[in-house]
Structures are given as structure tokens and as C-alpha cells.
Amino acid sequence: MKKSLLFCGVAALAFASCTQNEVLDVNENRAIGFNAFSGKATRTVSDITGTGGGTFTQFNIYGSYKKSTGNAVNILTNEDVTYSSGWGYTNTQYWTDATYNFVAYSNGNAKIVYNEDENNISYTHDGGLTISNYNVATEKKDLVVATQTKTVNSGDLSGTIAPVELTFNHVLSKVKFTITPKGFPSYQTVKVTELKIRGSKTVGKFSSNGSAWSEQGTPADIVYAEIANINTTYTPDECYVLPQSLVDGVDVVFTVTVNDGNTDIMRKSFTVDLHNLTLSEWKKGNAYNYTTEITPQDVDSNIKEIKFTVNETVGWITPESDGSDDNVDQDLGL
Structure with missing residues (x-):
């Protein structure tokens, strides 16, 4: 028996925030946006692949920031990010001068819902994302995860802030x-x-x-x-x-x-x-x-292959002792 090993590569997938919600007087350049990259998969029925959507149609994101003083502030909690003609989420957030941590995941384009009894998904600014009691036999999905840290200074807020680069990796x-x-x-x-x-x-x-x-x-x-x-x-x-x-x-x-x-x-x-x-x-x-x-x-070890052996007779007609030869040419008379 032989074995072979395949590795997953990377393919680009654009993503950006869209809907402005509640905050009406903030510079649009300060809206938090993302660029996401998903691992390119080999043949399978449910791997997350594609650029600009493809089979990658949803991920969920956690985000938080911490200023030089004070406690961490959570701004995105298991937020749905979906793809139609482009990527977007409804709970739009805006940059401030702080250090941000982001963790995003996609469970086969599905969301993992927090269950109080199983405590199966949680996030903290310093501890990151934890997914507990993940049953791969029942989920049967491609689980991908991306993490990123980004620091924004006060001087950055007057210009356009580049989107957060997220690289999703297959973790199964x-x-x-x-x-x-x-x-x-x-x-x-x-x-x-x-x-x-x-x-x-x-x-x-x-x-x-x-x-x-x-x-x-x-x-x-x-x-x-x-x-x-x-x-x-x-x-x-x-x-x-x-x-x-x-x-x-x-x-x-x-x-x-x-x-x-x-x-x-x-x-x-x-x-x-x-x-x-x-x-x-x-x-x-x-x-x-x-x-x-x-x-x-x-x-079946009792099965035996049918094989043949052959003995070769050179000059298959042997001359008779009286000098006659059975190998006689016959004229067909045609």
C-alpha cells in the first residue's frame, strides 16, 4: 500500500465592509474593512474555495481593541460576513487609535452558535478564539480560521486605512x-x-x-x-x-x-x-x-491464477528413417 501527501495552497478572495449603521458622522475612510485569503483545496465536495465568492460564501468574525490604557473592548462578536455581489456585514465598525485583534472562521460556510451547556465557542482579546467539543464526524465540514493583529495610530485616522489582511487556513x-x-x-x-x-x-x-x-x-x-x-x-x-x-x-x-x-x-x-x-x-x-x-x-488465498507453460519443438516434423519426409508439399491445383 502506498501513501501520498497533498498540501493546501492559497488563493486570493476579496472582501470589504459595506453597510453603514448607526454612526452617521464618521469619516467613511475609517470604516474597518478586510481582505481575506482562503486556502486552495484539492478535489472534494465541500472544501471552501474560490475567488470573489466561489464556494466561500460566509465567514464569522470576532474583533476587539485595546488602547494604551484601559480594558479591551469587543466590537465584533461572531458577526456574519456574507457574499452576494460583494462581501459585507451589517454591524459596521470604525477605527480608533488602538491595537486590534481579529479572529475569523468559517465552518463550511456556516456559523458555530454558542451553546451555554457545551460552551463550544468563545473569544477574548488576549486568549483568542476557542472552539470546544468540535465533532468532525458529525460536522463533516471544512473548518478554516484566520487571525490578524493591527495597530492604528492617531495620525492614521485622517487618511485611508488599509483593510485588514486575513489569511484563512484549513485547520482540519x-x-x-x-x-x-x-x-x-x-x-x-x-x-x-x-x-x-x-x-x-x-x-x-x-x-x-x-x-x-x-x-x-x-x-x-x-x-x-x-x-x-x-x-x-x-x-x-x-x-x-x-x-x-x-x-x-x-x-x-x-x-x-x-x-x-x-x-x-x-x-x-x-x-x-x-x-x-x-x-x-x-x-x-x-x-x-x-x-x-x-x-x-x-x-481468497486459495485462488490460483491459471498459467500455461510451453515446450518448443524445433523442426516439428522428424524425418522418417527410410528417408521419406512427412512434411510434403501439396499442390492445390489452383
Whole structure:
């Protein structure tokens, strides 16, 4: 079995504030605006990608500032920022001379709502963003996060202040499996079913300070949907997983069934320890493609390939002892 590693790049995505709200006598140049950049993804069904919208249509932002004296002031709390013909938010804020901290996230273009019982999302000026009890097996979304600090001096307020540059990074890992049947006769149909990742930690806590995952919960299965018949290479959709060590034992299990057109003639379940493949962890923002070929012998060790050997006779007609030759040319008389 082979493995390959894909890294996510970066693609530009413009974003700016729009609606003025409540404050009517402030220089428009002082409105807080943003430029956002999202990681370019590989093939999948729900990655956040695109420029000027694309599949990236919403993120949420926290923002606060602290002057040289006094406590931090929160100005944006899980604020919706959406894309139509352009990016905008309704609770427009304006610059003052202070040091600002911003943290933005998008949970597959969805908002994570604060739940008092689970306390699953919170923010402080110095502590940053914390997302608790994030269950990757049930969310099944691309979670991206961006952080930025910006200091504005009093002299900056008379001119145009450049937008805040936000670079969104994918903070989960992605896993997919490429399974190729090899050596099966054309009349046989190969089916892969019951594919799942077993023993991975699926619930974790993310902190934007350090961009790290911690307090990962009890291991659980990540189950793929039923897989159709395959006669060529099969590559199911990628699966989002928590970045984590694999040394505690993370397996992939699946079943291969072979049908001859009338009945199932072979069936076998496979278990592969992913840590034994020399890869010790899934890293944040990386995508992993596990590849393998399945042969008839893998499914049934009693299956033996039909082989032929050949003996070559040189000068296949042997002259008779009386000098005659059985190799006689015949005139067809045409």
C-alpha cells in the first residue's frame, strides 16, 4: 500500500465592509474593512474555495481593541460576513487609535452558535478564539480560521486605512482512500463496502492561539456511505479528520466482495493499521491519500491464477528413417 501527501495552497478572495449603521458622522475612510485569503483545496465536495465568492460564501468574525490604557473592548462578536455581489456585514465598525485583534472562521460556510451547556465557542482579546467539543464526524465540514493583529495610530485616522489582511487556513486534516482492483476477469464485478476509519479521535478543542487541537475525545468510527461496484480505480470523497497522532492505533477497515455475474464467489474483510505505514500523525491543513491494489489472491488465498507453460519443438516434423519426409508439399491445383 502506498501513501501520498497533498498540501493546501492559497488563493486570493476579496472582501470589504459595506453597510453603514448607526454612526452617521464618521469619516467613511475609517470604516474597518478586510481582505481575506482562503486556502486552495484539492478535489472534494465541500472544501471552501474560490475567488470573489466561489464556494466561500460566509465567514464569522470576532474583533476587539485595546488602547494604551484601559480594558479591551469587543466590537465584533461572531458577526456574519456574507457574499452576494460583494462581501459585507451589517454591524459596521470604525477605527480608533488602538491595537486590534481579529479572529475569523468559517465552518463550511456556516456559523458555530454558542451553546451555554457545551460552551463550544468563545473569544477574548488576549486568549483568542476557542472552539470546544468540535465533532468532525458529525460536522463533516471544512473548518478554516484566520487571525490578524493591527495597530492604528492617531495620525492614521485622517487618511485611508488599509483593510485588514486575513489569511484563512484549513485547520482540519483530510483523508481519502484509492482502491484499485487488479487481475480480476472482466466478467467479475468487484464491490467495496463497509469502509470506515476506526479508532480515530473525532471530538476536539481548537485554540487560535497556537492554532492547536487539544482534549481530543474518545475514539470513534468515521463511516463512509455504501460503496457501489467498481471495475476500475475507486476513490471515495475525502473525509475530514482531526489532526492527531496515529500511534495509539487508527485502522481503516473495509470489505471486498467479488461476483461472477450470478453469485458472490469471494468475500473478505480487511483491516489495515495506518500507523504501520510509517506515517505517525495527521497534520493540520494536510490531505492524505492512501492507495492500494486488490487482487483475487488478496480476497481468497486459495485462488490460483491459471498459467500455461510451453515446450518448443524445433523442426516439428522428424524425418522418417527410410528417408521419406512427412512434411510434403501439396499442390492445390489452383
